[in-house]
């Protein structure tokens with residue numbers, strides 16, 4: 609079996625004020641060191657990225673990658689309200705989230721736009737954490753694997769095998785996000801295994817075996833170890849529990 613370094617990401621969503629966000633980043637920078645058992649990224653709100661980038665630098669951070677929760681696909685220009693990949697790079701961002709269920713189902717992003725975002729971000733040399741996952745009614749209808757497969761087929765269309773080295777897939781069952789309900793480790797593993805099989809059919813076994821597949825949805829220190837202990841669960845994408853340094857560190861430390 610391929611050996612994949614585990615990867616824990618913190619998606620801060622639209623939370624915290626500036627002082628809280630910078631303090632959390634500084635706190636994490638002192639706690640996450642080169643000996644961290646996994647790769648780590650944090651994705652703060654846009655308006656705090658620059659300050660957090662500076663704070664991480666001042667704290668001597670070498671381990672935590674800075675991520676953005678979204679971006680626009682065009683180069684700089686007349687796109688009122690949007691943020692370009694160049695702007696993100698300029699403030700030290702090297703990771704972007706795409707396809708998050710809140711952007712799919714609350715903001716209304718389509719598979720076509722998500723595919724464009726994946727292609728543009730990869731062309732720009734960003735690492736992409738590409739989120740997929742089924743809604744509750746789809747799960748109850750037995751469609752989990754088909755929904756995940758469709759979201760991958762659309763979202764990763766045109767992505768090359770070489771570019772897949774910069775893609776992390778985050779499986780986030782929508783019904784588990786922010787609800788306190790977590791997929792059982794067995795159910796999550798089943799979905800992750802099917803995701804890897806679909807990646808094999810889209811690319812190759814070699815490519816699929818190298819892709820980290822994070823689980824997201826109410827992951828916390830108390831369930832992280834068992835979830836990440838499954839063969840195809842290579843880390844987590846964390847929402848609520850990423851907002852407190854101790855909880856986030858508990859998850860990082862469970863990624864052995």
Ligand SMILES: O=C[C@H](O)COP(=O)(O)O
Nearest residue numbers: 619785786825826847848
């Ligand atoms: O991006 C993170 C996920 O949506 C998980 O959020 P959560 O840990 O609050 O359930």
